Amino acid sequence: MSATTTHATIPESARRLLNAPHFATVATTQPDGSSQQTVVWVKTDGDDVLFSTIRGRRKTLNMERDPRASVMVYDSDNPYAYVEIRGTVSMTEEGGDDLIHELSHAYTGKRFPGDDGTDHVRVVCRLTPAKVITRAL
Numbered sequence: 001m002s003a004t005t006t007h008a009t010i011p012e013s014a015r016r017l018l019n020a021p022h023f024a025t026v027a028t029t030q031p032d033g034s035s036q037q038t039v040v041w042v043k044t045d046g047d048d049v050l051f052s053t054i055r056g057r058r059k060t061l062n063m064e065r066d067p068r069a070s071v072m073v074y075d076s077d078n079p080y081a082y083v084e085i086r087g088t089v090s091m092t093e094e095g096g097d098d099l100i101h102e103l104s105h106a107y108t109g110k111r112f113p114g115d116d117g118t119d120h121v122r123v124v125c126r127l128t129p130a131k132v133i134t135r136a137l
Helices: 012-019 058-065 096-108
Strands: 024-029 035-040 043-045 048-054 068-075 078-092 122-135
Touching: 012 043, 012 068, 012 078, 012 122, 024 048, 024 058, 035 048, 035 058, 043 096, 048 058, 048 096, 058 078, 058 122, 068 122, 096 122
Parallel strands: none
Antiparallel strands: 024 035, 024 068, 043 048, 048 122, 068 078, 078 122
16 A cells, blocks of 8 residues: 655635745654744745755754644734645755745845855755645635
8 A cells, every 4th residue: 555645735815925924933843752843934836835944953853854844824914814734844955045045035125144154054945735724814
């Protein structure tokens, strides 16, 4: 018996929320099974949700070990309107620097200076949705 991967579609109302400069929370699973959450910037690429992190950070280590994750974004003008996307994450270093600068421009209007002068290796995280939950969108 083979496993079947289910891909969910993100509704247009949720896509608008995800592509607006609202902060998101990504949740991953720690080695002991407890959850770990981090605030991130996000954008969509089709039905996938992209966010950036640095190689070696806790969430990166968690997703390398267990690629299941969820992202949640709520409307800052109406916190009862939200989208949660549950799925699996794939990661690549390709385009890592470009993504963090693109997200920084969307959220702050400026280039991201946080990696300047460091040896950070930026990673593009691509969450492919298995389940999408929306409320009041």
